[in-house]
Amino acid sequence: ISDERLSAGETATVTFTFTERVTGFGTEDIQYDTSKGTLSALTAVGTDGKVWSATYTPRPDTESATNTIRVNLAGVQDAQGNAGTGSASSGNFTIDTKPPEVTVTISDNRLAAGQTATVTFTFNERVTGFDLNDVQYDTSKGTLGALTAVGTDGKVWSATYTPRSGIESADNTIRVNLAGVLDAQGNAGTGSVSSGNFSIDTKPPEVTVTISD
Known part of the structure; x- marks a missing residue:
């Protein structure tokens, strides 16, 4: 994720980089707390089928010190049809879109x-x-x-x-x-x-x- 500290009005680019060309990767494979932010549609980066990006937008009036974006690899396959296993997580990022009171x-x-x-x-x-x-x-x-x-x-x-x-x-x-x-x-x-x-x-x-x- 491009920004580890998100405040009001800010967004971050989330990049998903696979080791090889894959198929079946979609937003349904991505897990995160939707009460704290939203992730846009995936966009392919390049043409090799390895890299995608999406924009993460934190919700207003949110304060959260612990947040990650995870990929469930079970639905993702390589060119030989091997399905991924387990999940992979981004590093932690913080959200503070709550104004002072x-x-x-x-x-x-x-x-x-x-x-x-x-x-x-x-x-x-x-x-x-x-x-x-x-x-x-x-x-x-x-x-x-x-x-x-x-x-x-x-x-x-x-x-x-x-x-x-x-x-x-x-x-x-x-x-x-x-x-x-x-x-x-x-x-x-x-x-x-x-x-x-x-x-x-x-x-x-x-x-x-x-x-x-």
Whole structure:
């Protein structure tokens, strides 16, 4: 197989090379996990009846570290009519067509004056390209500090959210736009993910005094 690490949008050429001219070789002799990918029709390479190729396309949203493509030789014959025996396997290849995902949590869902909250961004796998440009929130109601990596595995970041003063707001979220985030295989995230709702009340009480006649 031409590529041992397949990510989203990639395909690989699978080449079947026999030691001698054969007949009876078809896709029904090829065994692989069809839930993880598909193999195109076989194409003869050259005219000697020894080599065929096909294109392997991994399915989307798949993560699999162990994959092979095998040939059952029982249905294949050489020019003298000798049938093959047993099976032959490709080397192992990996598939990662699953985009990165994230969970956004906030440590306090009711923020008052003088309070801050820790916002934690937890990805399901190691990612690159994640920064504050990917984080969306209403900057008129609060500010988010710099991102700090939590641990060394490239999966978790945190930042401090500070509400602005004089704010009363019942509906607030912090979202991540995943389009700019890549996993180790280069798969880009899709869509956006939001934290749960949190409220802000940093507005001091006010009073109106009236005098009736």
